[in-house]
Amino acid sequence: MNSNENKNDVELVQKLNKKITEVKSEIAKVIVGQDEIIDQLIIALMSKGHCLLVGVPGLAKTLLIKTLAEVMDLKFSRIQFTPDLMPSDITGTEVLEEDQLSKKRNFRFIAGPVFANMILADEINRTPPKTQAALLEAMQEHKVTAAGITHQLPEPFFVLATQNPIEQEGTYPLPEAQLDRFMFNLWLDYPSYEEEIKVVQTTTSGHNVKLNKVVSAEEILVFQDLIRRVPVADNVIQFAVKVANMTRPVNGSSPDFIKQWITWGAGPRASQYMILSAKSRAVIQGRFTPNIDDVKAAMLPVLRHRIITNFSAEAEGISAVDVIKKLAEVANKLI
Structure with a gap:
């Protein structure tokens, strides 16, 4: 990289840091709290990743994404996943049209709701695998094929899929290979007592916010x-790869608790996403290169849906989050 390019990148880092501060300030006009979730959504967007958001109904998931899209001047689309949703309901379909003058008939593609910059795939586990796969293919390829013709999706393209952790009846859980397409798995918590008071005050009044x-x-x-x-x-890349390696029970150097509680560990995508997340986090905070702390901050959202606990872990009440926290303690000794 020559000195001019280096200088431009330094200016871009400073500009991005300033812009993200402004974005968060605008979001705070509408969304109370959830600072960590907002940070992670922005990190995923800047890393060209997608997010899986798990939370009970009523925690403003839709409002959060809609607000983020509005502040970033991106086209927003919400898809409510239901058992009868078809792949063409997401991607779009070909319709037969007749020209009024020539009476000639031809097919025209009508784009589906996936043709937007920011997609909220609401309750993705409520729809059958065939329809889930249509969205996941679009996420991976950033394009849709209909009647043999490929249609490019708009850029940037960011998908946030939600799942309800309570009602599991009538759902189609995403297979591990499809979960791996998501950069982050984020869990949305209830607001604190003070935050909930503020939420109720703002949402039950006639207060309108201009973003x-x-x-x-x-x-x-x-x-x-x-x-x-x-x-x-x-050393930062080596740390990320060592952490991903330690999650694999087949690895001889993995800690004993991994061999005891884990069936499958994280694949290479985990290492890639931890580094991309570390880069984005550093730049958003106005730093020019990430450190090991940036990788550690990405461990939980990146690994949560990539490690599969076994029967022994379930019997002992050990969750994937418990394993990752224990792994973080071991990882500290690697530094």
Whole structure:
């Protein structure tokens, strides 16, 4: 990288840091609390990743994503997943039209709701695997094929899928291979007592908030490219790979509790996403290169849905989160 490019990137890091501060300030006009979730959503967006959000109904998941899209001047689309939803209901369909003058008939593609910048896939586990796969393919390829013709999805393209942790009846859980497509698995908690008071005060009054558009789609694409160019020290990459390696019970050097409680560990995508998350977190905070603390901050959301506990863990009441917390303690000794 020459000195001019380096100088431009330094200016971009400073610009991104300023823009994200403004974005959070605008979101705070509507959303009370949830600072950590907002940070992680922004990190995933800047890393070109997608998120799986788990939380009970009524925690403002839709409002949060809609607000983020509005502040970032992105086209927002919400898809409510139901058992009768078909793949074409998401991707779009071909319709036969007749020209009024020539009377000639031809097919025209009508784009589905997936043709937006920010997609909220509400209760993705309520729809059959065939329809889930249509969305997951679009997430991976950033394009849709209908009648042999490929249609490119708009950029940036960010999917946030939600799942309800309570009602499991009549659901189609996502297989592990499909869960792996999501960069983060985020759990939305209840607001604190003080936050809930503020939520009730603002939502039960006639108070209307005007949101300012802070970032454009074009700027986000520039920032996403910047994240890829951020240099990372070898020891930071080695730390991320060691953590991912330790989750695998087949690895001889894995801790005993991993062999005791884990059936399957995280694949290489976990290492990649931990580093991408570390890069984004560093740049958003105005730093030019990530450190090991940035990787550690990504461990829980990246690994939570990538490690599979066994019967022994379930019998002892050990969850994936418990394993990751114990793993973090072991990882501290690697530094």
